[in-house]
Amino acid sequence: MTTVFVPKEIRAGERRVAASPESVKKLIKAGLEVAIESGAGRQAGFSDDAYTSSGATLVTTSAAGYQAADIVFKVAPPEKGEAEQLRAGTYLFSLLDPYRNTELVQTLVARKVTVFAMELVPRTTRGQALDVLSSQASIAGYKAVLVGAERLGKIFPLLMTAAGTIQPAKVVVLGAGVAGLMALATAKRLGATVEVSDVRPAVKEQVESLGGRFIDLPQMPTAEGTGGYAKEVTKEFLEQQRAILKTRLAAADVVITTAQVPGKRAPVLLSRDMIEGMKPGAVVVDIAAAQGGNCELTRVDEEVEHQGVFILGPSNLPATVPADASLVYARNLLTLLLLVWKDKKLGIPETDQEVMGTLLARDGALVHPAFTAAGAPAVSVAS
Numbered sequence: 001m002t003t004v005f006v007p008k009e010i011r012a013g014e015r016r017v018a019a020s021p022e023s024v025k026k027l028i029k030a031g032l033e034v035a036i037e038s039g040a041g042r043q044a045g046f047s048d049d050a051y052t053s054s055g056a057t058l059v060t061t062s063a064a065g066y067q068a069a070d071i072v073f074k075v076a077p078p079e080k081g082e083a084e085q086l087r088a089g090t091y092l093f094s095l096l097d098p099y100r101n102t103e104l105v106q107t108l109v110a111r112k113v114t115v116f117a118m119e120l121v122p123r124t125t126r127g128q129a130l131d132v133l134s135s136q137a138s139i140a141g142y143k144a145v146l147v148g149a150e151r152l153g154k155i156f157p158l159l160m161t162a163a164g165t166i167q168p169a170k171v172v173v174l175g176a177g178v179a180g181l182m183a184l185a186t187a188k189r190l191g192a193t194v195e196v197s198d199v200r201p202a203v204k205e206q207v208e209s210l211g212g213r214f215i216d217l218p219q220m221p222t223a224e225g226t227g228g229y230a231k232e233v234t235k236e237f238l239e240q241q242r243a244i245l246k247t248r249l250a251a252a253d254v255v256i257t258t259a260q261v262p263g264k265r266a267p268v269l270l271s272r273d274m275i276e277g278m279k280p281g282a283v284v285v286d287i288a289a290a291q292g293g294n295c296e297l298t299r300v301d302e303e304v305e306h307q308g309v310f311i312l313g314p315s316n317l318p319a320t321v322p323a324d325a326s327l328v329y330a331r332n333l334l335t336l337l338l339l340v341w342k343d344k345k346l347g348i349p350e351t352d353q354e355v356m357g358t359l360l361a362r363d364g365a366l367v368h369p370a371f372t373a374a375g376a377p378a379v380s381v382a383s
Helices: 021-029 048-053 062-068 102-110 126-130 132-151 178-189 201-209 235-249 272-276 322-340 353-358
Strands: 003-006 033-037 057-059 071-073 091-094 114-117 159-161 164-166 170-174 193-197 254-257 283-286 303-306 309-312 359-362
Touching (some): 033 062, 057 062, 126 322, 132 254, 132 283, 178 193, 272 303, 272 309
Parallel strands (some): 003 033, 003 071, 071 091, 283 309
Antiparallel strands (some): 159 164, 303 309
């Protein structure tokens, strides 16, 4: 029998798990065996009993699980010790941050692991069901608003009382991708007024459909890259954008920054000067902190106070909502696995756009075009 192994995540702060009791049932129905490391789902609210009731077997150590695994499901990129336990030919499905984790990629390639980097899922209609970036970004956008609301010293909604009227909070969202749109929707539900800025004019309609006001920028370039992601814009345009945003930020109570470019450092949208123009008590929640941050003053997983403005840099917001984040992540992995598990056999369908777009390496070689083309991240593999 072919076995899927789900280890306990060991990265600090990672509370998600790569399989849910729901997905375990579907894996077993597809003809696979599932081994779960004891305690793997505890922080996400999934007990060992829930997994065994779904048909999984428990292993007491990760070493035992890796030794028997044909397929490994993970959330965080494998740590060095985990990567070194993967056997040649094992199928690994995980977030990898491959553009930055070149040493990890080198190790996996050298060990001849078949690697699916979940960040690389193509942005296609069919690919939506396995798009972990979107499923996790949606949760991050939601939680970012709650974090900002909790830190803000006032309430979000309009409140009319016998003691007078309290005006609604003003929220500015930078970036109208999945996280930004969810942040907009969440802030609106809480009663705030919301403005949104994005370098892609095409998202204006989506912003307005959710009740937000789109901040128009002059001479907007074509800034939509492959699959609808934003791409890098010029330094001159960023300066123009900052000048326009500065006046909007001066009135903002909460700013949510979500702008990221695949494989690149997050663009710096908020300079020190812009922060100094904001009112005391305002809060910035920088979702892009782990990618370098959209704010010049952001520090990963820290709160910075600068002239009365609070800048928060959470690196892993989905992990703070582990039950639902794990549920949708597990569904994403299940969907992708079933594309390479046919007739109770593992195999790579060479013509499948979603599979080939996510496949990073196999048989001891990098195969993804972004990593084999000129200018790709340097990953050398010892023979």
